[in-house]
Amino acid sequence: MPGQSDSANPLFSGAEAYERFMGRWSRQLAPLLVHFAGVRDGDVVLDVGSGTAVLAEAVAAAVPAARIVGIDPAAPYVAFAQATRGNERIRFEVGDAQQTRFDGGTFDRTLSLLAVNFMPDSEKAIREMHRVTRRGGTIAAAVWDYREGMQMLRVFWDAAIALRPADDKRDERHMPLSARGELTALWRAEGLADVSEEVLTIETRFDSFDDYWEPFLQRQGPAGAYVAGLTAAEREALRLRLRQHLLGDGLDGPFALSARAWAARGVVP
Secondary structure (H helix, E strand, O other): OOOOOOOOOOOOOHHHHHHHHHHHHHHHHHHHHHHHHOOOOOOOOEOOOOOOOHHHHHHHHHHHHHHHHHEEEEEHHHHHHHHHHHHOEEEEEEEEEEEEOOOOOOOOEEEEEHHHHOEEEOHHHHHHHHHHHHEEEEEEEEEEEOOOOOEEEEEEEEHHHHHHHHHHHOOHHHHOOOOHHHHHHHHHHHHOOOEEEEEEEEEEEEEOOOHHHHHHHHHHHHHHHHOOOHHHHHHHHHHHHHHHHHHHHOOOEEEEEEEEEEEEEEEEO
Protein backbone atom coordinates (compact mmCIF):
# COMPACT_ATOMS: atom_id res chain seq x y z
CA MET A 1 0.00 0.00 0.00
CA PRO A 2 1.12 3.55 -0.62
CA GLY A 3 2.49 5.43 2.33
CA GLN A 4 1.27 8.59 3.95
CA SER A 5 2.86 12.00 3.66
CA ASP A 6 1.95 15.58 3.05
CA SER A 7 2.15 14.90 -0.68
CA ALA A 8 1.91 11.80 -2.83
CA ASN A 9 4.73 9.32 -2.35
CA PRO A 10 6.75 9.18 -5.60
CA LEU A 11 7.37 5.46 -5.03
CA PHE A 12 3.66 4.85 -5.69
CA SER A 13 2.54 6.74 -8.74
CA GLY A 14 0.45 4.37 -10.85
CA ALA A 15 -2.58 2.47 -9.55
CA GLU A 16 -2.71 -0.11 -12.35
CA ALA A 17 1.05 -0.73 -12.13
CA TYR A 18 0.85 -1.13 -8.37
CA GLU A 19 -2.01 -3.61 -8.75
CA ARG A 20 0.20 -5.93 -10.77
CA PHE A 21 3.28 -5.41 -8.62
CA MET A 22 1.90 -5.66 -5.06
CA GLY A 23 -1.84 -5.10 -5.18
CA ARG A 24 -2.57 -8.71 -6.11
CA TRP A 25 -0.78 -9.88 -2.97
CA SER A 26 -2.32 -7.15 -0.80
CA ARG A 27 -5.71 -8.45 -1.93
CA GLN A 28 -4.91 -11.89 -0.51
CA LEU A 29 -3.59 -10.44 2.75
CA ALA A 30 -6.43 -7.98 3.37
CA PRO A 31 -9.10 -10.50 4.51
CA LEU A 32 -6.66 -11.85 7.11
CA LEU A 33 -6.22 -8.37 8.60
CA VAL A 34 -9.99 -7.77 8.57
CA HIS A 35 -10.50 -11.00 10.54
CA PHE A 36 -7.66 -10.19 12.94
CA ALA A 37 -9.11 -6.72 13.59
CA GLY A 38 -12.51 -8.17 14.45
CA VAL A 39 -14.48 -5.88 12.16
CA ARG A 40 -18.24 -6.28 12.68
CA ASP A 41 -21.32 -5.36 10.69
CA GLY A 42 -22.36 -1.80 11.39
CA ASP A 43 -18.81 -0.64 12.18
CA VAL A 44 -17.57 2.66 10.80
CA VAL A 45 -14.07 1.92 9.51
CA LEU A 46 -11.18 4.17 8.53
CA ASP A 47 -8.76 2.67 6.00
CA VAL A 48 -5.47 4.55 6.35
CA GLY A 49 -3.28 4.40 3.25
CA SER A 50 -6.17 2.98 1.24
CA GLY A 51 -4.19 2.70 -2.01
CA THR A 52 -6.11 0.75 -4.65
CA ALA A 53 -8.92 -0.14 -2.20
CA VAL A 54 -8.01 -3.75 -1.50
CA LEU A 55 -8.55 -3.41 2.26
CA ALA A 56 -11.82 -1.52 1.88
CA GLU A 57 -12.96 -4.19 -0.56
CA ALA A 58 -12.11 -6.92 1.96
CA VAL A 59 -13.99 -5.13 4.76
CA ALA A 60 -17.06 -4.72 2.54
CA ALA A 61 -16.96 -8.40 1.54
CA ALA A 62 -16.68 -9.61 5.13
CA VAL A 63 -19.13 -7.18 6.74
CA PRO A 64 -21.48 -5.73 4.11
CA ALA A 65 -23.18 -3.32 6.54
CA ALA A 66 -19.92 -1.58 7.49
CA ARG A 67 -19.30 1.99 6.37
CA ILE A 68 -15.76 2.68 5.16
CA VAL A 69 -13.72 5.80 4.56
CA GLY A 70 -10.36 5.41 2.86
CA ILE A 71 -7.65 8.08 2.87
CA ASP A 72 -4.45 8.21 0.85
CA PRO A 73 -2.11 11.07 -0.12
CA ALA A 74 -1.89 9.95 -3.76
CA ALA A 75 -4.70 11.47 -5.81
CA PRO A 76 -4.36 8.91 -8.66
CA TYR A 77 -4.88 6.08 -6.18
CA VAL A 78 -7.88 7.82 -4.63
CA ALA A 79 -9.43 8.36 -8.05
CA PHE A 80 -8.83 4.73 -8.99
CA ALA A 81 -10.31 3.47 -5.70
CA GLN A 82 -13.36 5.72 -5.91
CA ALA A 83 -14.04 4.76 -9.53
CA THR A 84 -13.70 1.02 -8.93
CA ARG A 85 -14.97 0.54 -5.34
CA GLY A 86 -16.76 3.70 -4.24
CA ASN A 87 -20.48 3.51 -3.43
CA GLU A 88 -22.95 4.75 -0.84
CA ARG A 89 -21.12 2.88 1.95
CA ILE A 90 -17.53 3.28 0.75
CA ARG A 91 -15.78 6.52 -0.14
CA PHE A 92 -12.19 7.55 -0.68
CA GLU A 93 -10.49 10.90 -0.32
CA VAL A 94 -7.06 12.45 -0.39
CA GLY A 95 -5.74 12.70 3.14
CA ASP A 96 -2.64 12.58 5.33
CA ALA A 97 -2.60 9.95 8.10
CA GLN A 98 -0.61 12.29 10.31
CA GLN A 99 -3.33 14.96 10.34
CA THR A 100 -6.85 14.05 9.26
CA ARG A 101 -10.00 16.14 9.03
CA PHE A 102 -12.07 13.81 11.24
CA ASP A 103 -13.46 14.53 14.69
CA GLY A 104 -12.18 12.55 17.64
CA GLY A 105 -13.83 9.18 18.21
CA THR A 106 -15.39 9.03 14.73
CA PHE A 107 -14.48 5.42 13.89
CA ASP A 108 -15.10 2.01 15.45
CA ARG A 109 -12.07 0.47 13.72
CA THR A 110 -9.06 2.15 12.17
CA LEU A 111 -7.04 -0.15 9.93
CA SER A 112 -3.92 0.18 7.83
CA LEU A 113 -2.59 -2.41 5.39
CA LEU A 114 1.07 -2.25 4.33
CA ALA A 115 1.32 1.52 4.82
CA VAL A 116 2.48 2.34 8.36
CA ASN A 117 6.14 1.68 7.50
CA PHE A 118 6.01 4.27 4.68
CA MET A 119 4.66 7.06 6.87
CA PRO A 120 7.26 9.80 7.46
CA ASP A 121 6.33 9.99 11.16
CA SER A 122 4.66 6.73 12.15
CA GLU A 123 4.35 7.76 15.80
CA LYS A 124 2.42 10.88 14.83
CA ALA A 125 0.23 8.84 12.51
CA ILE A 126 -0.61 6.30 15.22
CA ARG A 127 -1.49 9.12 17.61
CA GLU A 128 -3.87 10.46 14.98
CA MET A 129 -5.36 7.01 14.42
CA HIS A 130 -5.85 6.81 18.19
CA ARG A 131 -7.55 10.21 18.28
CA VAL A 132 -10.12 9.42 15.60
CA THR A 133 -11.02 5.98 17.02
CA ARG A 134 -13.68 5.78 19.74
CA ARG A 135 -13.07 4.35 23.20
CA GLY A 136 -13.26 0.58 23.01
CA GLY A 137 -12.52 0.76 19.28
CA THR A 138 -9.71 -1.16 17.62
CA ILE A 139 -6.61 0.00 15.75
CA ALA A 140 -4.93 -2.68 13.64
CA ALA A 141 -2.24 -2.72 10.96
CA ALA A 142 -0.05 -5.15 9.05
CA VAL A 143 3.40 -4.73 7.48
CA TRP A 144 5.32 -7.18 5.31
CA ASP A 145 8.23 -8.95 6.97
CA TYR A 146 10.80 -7.44 4.60
CA ARG A 147 13.71 -8.94 6.53
CA GLU A 148 12.90 -12.60 6.03
CA GLY A 149 9.31 -13.55 5.34
CA MET A 150 8.29 -11.63 2.20
CA GLN A 151 10.16 -13.95 -0.16
CA MET A 152 9.43 -12.28 -3.50
CA LEU A 153 11.19 -9.14 -2.23
CA ARG A 154 13.80 -10.99 -0.17
CA VAL A 155 14.90 -12.94 -3.26
CA PHE A 156 15.03 -9.71 -5.26
CA TRP A 157 17.14 -7.77 -2.76
CA ASP A 158 19.50 -10.65 -2.04
CA ALA A 159 20.25 -10.86 -5.77
CA ALA A 160 20.56 -7.08 -6.14
CA ILE A 161 22.96 -6.68 -3.22
CA ALA A 162 25.05 -9.67 -4.31
CA LEU A 163 25.65 -7.81 -7.59
CA ARG A 164 26.07 -4.35 -6.02
CA PRO A 165 27.05 -4.67 -2.33
CA ALA A 166 27.36 -0.90 -1.92
CA ASP A 167 23.59 -0.64 -2.42
CA ASP A 168 22.83 -2.50 0.80
CA LYS A 169 21.25 0.60 2.33
CA ARG A 170 18.52 0.39 -0.34
CA ASP A 171 17.51 -3.11 0.80
CA GLU A 172 13.98 -3.10 2.22
CA ARG A 173 15.15 -5.22 5.14
CA HIS A 174 16.06 -1.86 6.70
CA MET A 175 12.41 -0.78 6.52
CA PRO A 176 11.07 0.24 9.95
CA LEU A 177 8.31 -1.68 11.74
CA SER A 178 8.85 -4.83 9.68
CA ALA A 179 10.27 -7.18 12.32
CA ARG A 180 8.57 -9.19 15.04
CA GLY A 181 7.42 -7.00 17.92
CA GLU A 182 8.07 -3.61 16.33
CA LEU A 183 4.45 -2.78 15.55
CA THR A 184 3.26 -3.96 18.96
CA ALA A 185 5.93 -1.84 20.67
CA LEU A 186 4.56 1.20 18.83
CA TRP A 187 0.99 0.30 19.82
CA ARG A 188 1.99 -0.01 23.51
CA ALA A 189 3.95 3.25 23.41
CA GLU A 190 0.77 4.95 22.21
CA GLY A 191 -1.07 3.63 25.27
CA LEU A 192 -3.35 1.16 23.51
CA ALA A 193 -4.73 -1.71 25.59
CA ASP A 194 -4.93 -5.46 24.96
CA VAL A 195 -2.15 -5.24 22.37
CA SER A 196 -1.49 -8.42 20.44
CA GLU A 197 0.55 -9.57 17.45
CA GLU A 198 -0.18 -12.18 14.81
CA VAL A 199 1.64 -13.60 11.81
CA LEU A 200 -0.33 -13.35 8.55
CA THR A 201 0.94 -15.57 5.73
CA ILE A 202 -0.11 -15.97 2.11
CA GLU A 203 1.35 -17.66 -0.97
CA THR A 204 2.43 -15.59 -3.97
CA ARG A 205 2.00 -17.70 -7.09
CA PHE A 206 3.60 -16.71 -10.41
CA ASP A 207 2.67 -18.09 -13.82
CA SER A 208 6.20 -17.66 -15.14
CA PHE A 209 9.44 -15.85 -14.51
CA ASP A 210 8.17 -12.86 -16.51
CA ASP A 211 5.12 -12.74 -14.25
CA TYR A 212 7.56 -12.26 -11.37
CA TRP A 213 10.08 -9.95 -13.09
CA GLU A 214 8.08 -7.58 -15.28
CA PRO A 215 6.20 -5.83 -12.43
CA PHE A 216 9.57 -4.69 -11.06
CA LEU A 217 9.94 -2.65 -14.27
CA GLN A 218 6.87 -0.53 -13.46
CA ARG A 219 8.73 1.84 -11.07
CA GLN A 220 6.50 1.03 -8.10
CA GLY A 221 7.81 0.86 -4.53
CA PRO A 222 11.46 0.84 -3.42
CA ALA A 223 12.31 -2.21 -5.54
CA GLY A 224 10.78 -0.72 -8.69
CA ALA A 225 12.61 2.56 -8.11
CA TYR A 226 15.84 0.63 -7.67
CA VAL A 227 15.43 -1.23 -10.97
CA ALA A 228 14.63 2.02 -12.76
CA GLY A 229 17.97 3.47 -11.60
CA LEU A 230 20.09 0.64 -13.02
CA THR A 231 21.80 0.71 -16.38
CA ALA A 232 20.49 -1.66 -19.03
CA ALA A 233 23.46 -3.99 -18.44
CA GLU A 234 22.96 -3.97 -14.67
CA ARG A 235 19.25 -4.63 -15.10
CA GLU A 236 19.94 -7.60 -17.36
CA ALA A 237 22.50 -9.02 -14.92
CA LEU A 238 19.92 -8.79 -12.14
CA ARG A 239 17.25 -10.40 -14.29
CA LEU A 240 19.51 -13.34 -15.15
CA ARG A 241 20.59 -13.83 -11.54
CA LEU A 242 16.99 -13.87 -10.36
CA ARG A 243 15.95 -16.31 -13.09
CA GLN A 244 18.75 -18.68 -12.15
CA HIS A 245 17.79 -18.50 -8.48
CA LEU A 246 14.09 -19.07 -9.08
CA LEU A 247 14.19 -21.59 -11.94
CA GLY A 248 17.73 -22.97 -11.90
CA ASP A 249 18.59 -24.56 -15.24
CA GLY A 250 15.03 -25.73 -15.78
CA LEU A 251 12.37 -24.55 -18.17
CA ASP A 252 10.22 -21.57 -17.39
CA GLY A 253 6.97 -22.31 -15.61
CA PRO A 254 4.83 -21.54 -12.57
CA PHE A 255 6.29 -21.28 -9.07
CA ALA A 256 5.23 -20.06 -5.64
CA LEU A 257 6.85 -18.08 -2.83
CA SER A 258 5.71 -17.48 0.72
CA ALA A 259 4.83 -13.98 1.95
CA ARG A 260 4.65 -13.19 5.67
CA ALA A 261 3.39 -10.04 7.37
CA TRP A 262 3.34 -8.93 11.01
CA ALA A 263 0.02 -7.61 12.30
CA ALA A 264 -0.64 -5.62 15.48
CA ARG A 265 -3.96 -4.91 17.17
CA GLY A 266 -4.87 -2.75 20.15
CA VAL A 267 -7.92 -1.23 21.85
CA VAL A 268 -8.42 2.44 22.61
CA PRO A 269 -8.81 2.67 26.43
